Amino acid sequence: xxxxxxxxxxxxxxxxxxxxxxxxxxDRILRKMHKMMLTRLGIEVEVAxxxxxAVDLHLAGASFHLVLMDLQMPVMDxxxxxxxxxxxxxxxxxxxxxxxxxxKAAFLASGLTDCVSKPLTISKIANYLPAPSPNNHxxx
Amino acid sequence: xDVIQMQRTWVEYTKSLYREGYLDSQFAQLQLLQDExxxxxxxxxxxLFFEDSERLLNDLTKVxxxxxxxxxxxxxxxxxxxxxxxxxxxxxxxxxxxxxxxSFCDEQNIExxxxxxxxxxxxxxxxxxxLENLFSLEQKIVAAGGSVPVDELGxx
Numbered sequence: 130x131x132x133x134x135x136x137x138x139x140x141x142x143x144x145x146x147x148x149x150x151x152x153x154x155x156d157r158i159l160r161k162m163h164k165m166m167l168t169r170l171g172i173e174v175e176v177a178x179x180x181x182x183a184v185d186l187h188l189a190g191a192s193f194h195l196v197l198m199d200l201q202m203p204v205m206d207x208x209x210x211x212x213x214x215x216x217x218x219x220x221x222x223x224x225x226x227x228x229x230x231x232x233k234a235a236f237l238a239s240g241l242t243d244c245v246s247k248p249l250t251i252s253k254i255a256n257y258l259p260a261p262s263p264n265n266h267x268x269x
Numbered sequence: 270x271d272v273i274q275m276q277r278t279w280v281e282y283t284k285s286l287y288r289e290g291y292l293d294s295q296f297a298q299l300q301l302l303q304d305e306x307x308x309x310x311x312x313x314x315x316x317l318f319f320e321d322s323e324r325l326l327n328d329l330t331k332v333x334x335x336x337x338x339x340x341x342x343x344x345x346x347x348x349x350x351x352x353x354x355x356x357x358x359x360x361x362x363x364x365x366x367x368x369x370x371x372s373f374c375d376e377q378n379i380e381x382x383x384x385x386x387x388x389x390x391x392x393x394x395x396x397x398x399x400l401e402n403l404f405s406l407e408q409k410i411v412a413a414g415g416s417v418p419v420d421e422l423g424x425x
Contacts, residue, residue: 156350156353156354156357157317157321158314158317158318158321158354158357158358159353159354159357161313161314161317162299162302162314162357165302165307165310166302169302169304201349228352228353228356247353247356247357248295248298248356248357250298
């Protein structure tokens with residue numbers, strides 16, 4: 130599905146690093162809602178307003194346990210951003226979040242791990258989130 | 270009206286918004302994200318929706334009013350955005366009006382698009398009014414020392 134990059138700069142030590150998610154969406158309402166959904170679980174969330182910002186974050190050295198990628202965005206869409214991230218060697222799960230069912234196959238082919246339909250719910254991405262700890266936070 | 274009466278009115282009013290299709294389960298999801306540490310979360314998100322929607326509706330009006338041919342690609346892009354944000358907060362009737370609008374954009378049908386724009390505006394201002402009433406009631410409940418009885422909305 131995508132080339133497994135060899136760059137270690139994009140691999141995360143899951144034992145020492147808090148669980149971090151990157152929410153990529155040009156809709157500020159969705160960014161706010163998705164951020165809150167995840168923050169309430171004790172997850173660290175960063176946001177990007179388009180695919181280029183997501184790529185630039187990784188180029189600057191940021192890394193994430195999960196990327197939630199919208200498809201239709203200005204400047205750089207989710208498909209292009211996913212291709213670029215995979216090309217850079219990013220191996221984190223990238224889950225597409227889209228309302229555009231007709232473009233799902235092409236979006237998946239760009240290197241996504243999975244694609245879920247809007248609206249996003251925690252149950253749709255539960256497989257990519259850490260199991261809740263006894264104190265109900267993502268990180269001990 | 271005392272606090273208990275206001276709370277009952279809030280519950281009935283909220284249930285009517287769902288029953289009449291103004292709101293769908295996505296608004297319930299939004300309500301569930303609000304808690305004591307983020308007591309104004311719903312109002313904050315809905316305020317963003319109001320701002321974005323009014324900007325998009327103004328932009329749509331300008332594009333459709335073009336004398337020298339309508340750029341349906343632009344119209345569709347704006348409607349797509351409005352559909353997305355209305356869907357995000359559970360403004361069901363606005364979302365449905367946007368779905369119909371996009372069909373006319375695909376056909377490049379100006380008359381149909383104008384009708385849809387009118388319909389979308391109507392639905393938007395209706396839901397805006399309803400939500401503002403809801404938030405006003407919530408403020409009165411809290412000012413009177415009560416809490417908003419979200420738990421009494423049995424379907425949440």
